[in-house]
Amino acid sequence: MVILFPSKPSILACGAVAGPLENKSVFKSYFDAISEDERWGQKTNEQGHSKMIQEACNIVMKKVDLKNLDVDYFLSGDLVNQMTPTNFAARELAISFIGLFSACATSVSSVIIASLLTELGASQFAIAGAASQHNAIERQFRYPIDYGAQKPATAQWTVTAAGYALIGKHDPKLPSVVAATVGKVVDYGEVSPFHMGGAMAPAAYDTINSHLKKRHQKITDYDLIMTGDLGKIGLKILKAMFAQTGAKQEELELFRDAGAEYYGEDKAFQSGASGAGCSASVYFSYIEQQLKTGRFKRVLLVATGALLSPMSFQQGETIPCTAHAIEITME
Amino acid sequence: MDPQEYQQIEQKITPPTPYFKNALKAFLVGGIICTIGQAITYLYIIFFDFTDKTAGNATVATMVFIAMVLTGLGLYRKLGAFAGAGSAVPVTGFGNAVVSAAIEGRTEGWVLGVGSNMFKLAGSVILFGVGSAFFIALIKLILVSMGVVEW
Amino acid sequence: MLFFSFLIAFIVGGLICVVGQLIMDVGKLTPGHTLAILVVAGAVLDGLGLYEPLIDFAGAGATIPITSFGNSLTHGALVEAEKHGWVGVLTGMFEVTSSGISAAIVFGFIAALIFKPKGKAN
Numbered sequence: 001m002v003i004l005f006p007s008k009p010s011i012l013a014c015g016a017v018a019g020p021l022e023n024k025s026v027f028k029s030y031f032d033a034i035s036e037d038e039r040w041g042q043k044t045n046e047q048g049h050s051k052m053i054q055e056a057c058n059i060v061m062k063k064v065d066l067k068n069l070d071v072d073y074f075l076s077g078d079l080v081n082q083m084t085p086t087n088f089a090a091r092e093l094a095i096s097f098i099g100l101f102s103a104c105a106t107s108v109s110s111v112i113i114a115s116l117l118t119e120l121g122a123s124q125f126a127i128a129g130a131a132s133q134h135n136a137i138e139r140q141f142r143y144p145i146d147y148g149a150q151k152p153a154t155a156q157w158t159v160t161a162a163g164y165a166l167i168g169k170h171d172p173k174l175p176s177v178v179a180a181t182v183g184k185v186v187d188y189g190e191v192s193p194f195h196m197g198g199a200m201a202p203a204a205y206d207t208i209n210s211h212l213k214k215r216h217q218k219i220t221d222y223d224l225i226m227t228g229d230l231g232k233i234g235l236k237i238l239k240a241m242f243a244q245t246g247a248k249q250e251e252l253e254l255f256r257d258a259g260a261e262y263y264g265e266d267k268a269f270q271s272g273a274s275g276a277g278c279s280a281s282v283y284f285s286y287i288e289q290q291l292k293t294g295r296f297k298r299v300l301l302v303a304t305g306a307l308l309s310p311m312s313f314q315q316g317e318t319i320p321c322t323a324h325a326i327e328i329t330m331e
Numbered sequence: 332m333d334p335q336e337y338q339q340i341e342q343k344i345t346p347p348t349p350y351f352k353n354a355l356k357a358f359l360v361g362g363i364i365c366t367i368g369q370a371i372t373y374l375y376i377i378f379f380d381f382t383d384k385t386a387g388n389a390t391v392a393t394m395v396f397i398a399m400v401l402t403g404l405g406l407y408r409k410l411g412a413f414a415g416a417g418s419a420v421p422v423t424g425f426g427n428a429v430v431s432a433a434i435e436g437r438t439e440g441w442v443l444g445v446g447s448n449m450f451k452l453a454g455s456v457i458l459f460g461v462g463s464a465f466f467i468a469l470i471k472l473i474l475v476s477m478g479v480v481e482w
Numbered sequence: 483m484l485f486f487s488f489l490i491a492f493i494v495g496g497l498i499c500v501v502g503q504l505i506m507d508v509g510k511l512t513p514g515h516t517l518a519i520l521v522v523a524g525a526v527l528d529g530l531g532l533y534e535p536l537i538d539f540a541g542a543g544a545t546i547p548i549t550s551f552g553n554s555l556t557h558g559a560l561v562e563a564e565k566h567g568w569v570g571v572l573t574g575m576f577e578v579t580s581s582g583i584s585a586a587i588v589f590g591f592i593a594a595l596i597f598k599p600k601g602k603a604n
Contacts, residue, residue, distance in 0.1 A: 044438040139435055143431070144431035144432045144434070144435040145408070145431070145435060146402050146403075146405060146407065146408050146430070146435070146597075147408065147427060147428060147431040147432070147452065148402075148407045148408050148409075148410055148411015148414075148418050148419065148424065148427050149411055149412070149513055150353070150411060150412055150413075150415035150416075150419075150506075152348065154345060154346070188334045188337050188338070188341075189334055189338070195345065198341050198345060201341075202332070205332070236344045237340060237344050240340045240343070240344055241337070241340060244332065244340065245332065350507055353503050354500045354503050357496075357499040357500050357502065357503035358496035358499060358500045359496065361496045361499025361502075361547070362491075362492035362493060362495050362543075363492065364495065364546060365494070365495025365496070365542050365543045365546045366492045366495070367542075368495075368546040369487060369488055369491035369541050369542035369543070370488070371542075372541060372545075373484070387545050388581035389581075390542065390545065390546075391546070391582045392581050392584075392585040394546060395582060395585035395586050395589055396585065396589055398589075399589035399590070399593045402593065403593050403596065414499075415502075415506060415507075416499050416501075416502030416503035416505075416506055417496075419513050419516070420498060420499045420516075420520060420549075421495070421499070421546045421547055421548070422546055422582045423546075424548070425551070425586060426582070426586050426589065426590075429586035429587070429589075429590040430586070430589060430593045433591065433593055433594040434594050434597045434598065437594045437598070441594075445590075449587065449590050452513075453586065455514055455518050456521050456551065457583060458518075459518040459522050460521040460522075460524075460551050463521065463522045463525035463526065463552055463555075464555035464556040464575055465559065465572070465575065467525050467526065467528070467559070467560075468529075468556060468559035468560050468571040468575075469571055470529070471529055471560060471563065472563045472567065472568065472571060482564045
C-alpha cells in the first residue's frame with residue numbers, strides 16, 4: 001500500500017557518524033563525524049554502539065538548535081538482540097521512544113512512522129533513523145570477530161555507522177517526504193546468510209514495482225532510485241529483474257545501491273557494505289545534501305532488510321526479507 | 332516474477348565458487364602449516380629429548396600457542412579469509428576457534444563470557460571426536476568378542 | 483632425508499585441507515560441519531587401523547590436521563579396550579585427552595586476558 005503525505009513533512013536536519021574503518025567510505029566527506037575509536041571510548045562494543053547513536057542524534061539536534069525536551073519522538077532501531085543499543089541511547093536521550101525492527105530497512109520504516117506522526121499533527125519534531133556497529137553485529141550473526149572464516153564473494157561487510165533525520169513540518173526550502181510504500185515480507189528461498197543481496201533483491205523489486213504502479217509513475221520520473229544494502233551483486237540481480245520485465249538501459253542506470261558504493265572498489269569488502277547504519281548513513285548525509293543543493297529533485301529511497309536471526313538460520317529456515325520505500329522531493 | 336524465474340537470474344549473476352583456486356590455497360597454506368609442525372617436531376626431538384611419539388603433543392601445544400598469538404593480533408582472521416580450510420583444518424584452526432571465542436566473551440565476564448563461550452565453535456569438534464571414539468571402540472570390541480576381527 | 487619428510491608432511495597435510503575445502507565448497511557446509519566430519523573421519527580411519535600408518539608416513543602432515551584428534555581419542559579407547567574390555571572403552575579416552583584441547587583452553591584463557599577483538603577489514 002502506498003501512503004501519501006499531503007502536508008509534505010520535511011527533513012529539517014540530518015546527522016551521520018561512522019567508525020574508523022568508514023574512513024575508507026566514498027561517502028566519508030558527507031558524514032558529520034568519524035570516530036577514531038570503534039567503541040567510542042566505551043568498555044564494550046554494545047556500549048560504543050549506543051554512544052554512536054546518541055552522538056548522531058545530538059548532532060541532528062545541534063544543527064537546528066533543539067534540546068532533547070523539544071523533540072517529540074525518537075524512532076529508531078538496530079540489529080543487536082532486543083535492540084539494547086537503541087534502547088539505552090533512548091534512555092540517555094529521554095525522548096518519547098518507539099523501537100522499530102525492520103533489520104536494515106529501519107532507516108526508512110522509521111522515517112515513514114515519523115512522517116505519519118507529523119502528518120497527524122502529533123509530532124512537531126521527530127528523530128528517525130538506524131545504526132549498526134560491526135563488532136556487535138558480526139559476533140551475534142556470524143562468527144567471533146577474530147575467527148578465520150572464508151567468506152564467499154557475495155558476502156557483505158556490516159558498517160559501523162549511524163544516520164538520523166529530523167522530520168518536521170513542511171519547509172519549501174528543504175527535502176520533503178511526499179509518499180511511502182510499506183513493503184511486504186518476501187521470501188524466495190535464499191538460505192545463505194552470506195548472500196543477503198540475493199535474498200533481499202526480490203523484496204526491493206516488489207516494493208519499487210508496487211510504489212511505481214500505485215503512484216502511476218515511471219522509473220524515469222526519478223533522478224535516482226537508491227536501495228539500501230543489496231551490495232554489488234544484489235544490485236546487479238535487481239537490475240536484471242527489472243531488465244527481464246522490460247526496463248530499458250537508461251532506466252536501469254537510475255538504480256544505485258548504498259551498500260554497493262559504500263567502500264568503493266576495495267576488494268576486501270567483497271560485495272560491499274550492509275547493516276542498518278549503511279543506508280541510514282548514506283540517505284541522511286549524501287542524499288539529503290544532494291537534494292538540498294537541488295542536484296536531485298525526486299528520489300526513491302528503498303531500504304532493504306533481511307529478517308533472519310542466527311537461530312532461524314541454524315534451524316534451516318530461509319531468509320524472509322522486506323523493503324520500505326520513501327519518495328522524497330525537492331521543490 | 333516467480334521464485335523459479337528469480338533463481339535462474341540469481342544463479343546467472345552470482346559469481347561461481349572458485350573451487351580450484353580455493354582448493355589450491357587450502358593445499359598450500361595447510362601444507363605450510365603442517366611443514367612448520369614437522370619442523371617443530373624435529374626441534375623437540377633434537378633439542379629437548381622428546382621421542383617420535385611424545386613430540387606430537389608438544390608440537391600440537393606449540394602450534395596452538397602460535398595460533399593464539401596470531402588470533403590476538405588479528406592475523407589469523409586474515410589468514411582464514413584467504414586460506415579457508417587450509418587454516419581451519421590444522422589444529423591451529425581449532426586453537427583459533429577457541430581463542431577468538433574466548434577473547435570475544437571477555438566483555439561478558441570470565442564465567443558467563445569467556446567460560447561459556449570458549450567452545451561455542453570448537454565444542455562440536457570435541458563432541459564428535461569423543462563420541463565417535465567411543466562408538467568405534469565399542470564396535471571393535473564387539474567384533475573382536477564375536478571373533479570377526481582381531482586387535 | 484630431512485627435506486623428504488618435510489615434503490611429505492606438506493603434501494599429506496595439504497591434501498587433508500583440500501578435502502576439508504571441498505566439503506565446505508562443494509558440500510556447501512559450514513566450517514563447523516566440516517571439522518566435525520573430519521574428526522569423525524579420523525576416528526573411523528583409526529578404527530580401521532589406517533591412521534597410525536599414515537602418521538608414520540607423513541609425520542606432522544597427519545598429526546597437525548584435526549583428523550588426528552579423532553584418531554588419538556579412538557586410539558586411546560582401543561588400546562585400553564584391548565587390555566580391560568568394556569571399562570577400557572571409557573577410561574582409555576580419558577587417558578589420552580588431546581593436548582590440543584588442554585592447550586586451547588589454557589591459551590584461550592590467556593588470550594582473553596591480553597587481547598581485545600579487532601574489527602578491521604583486510
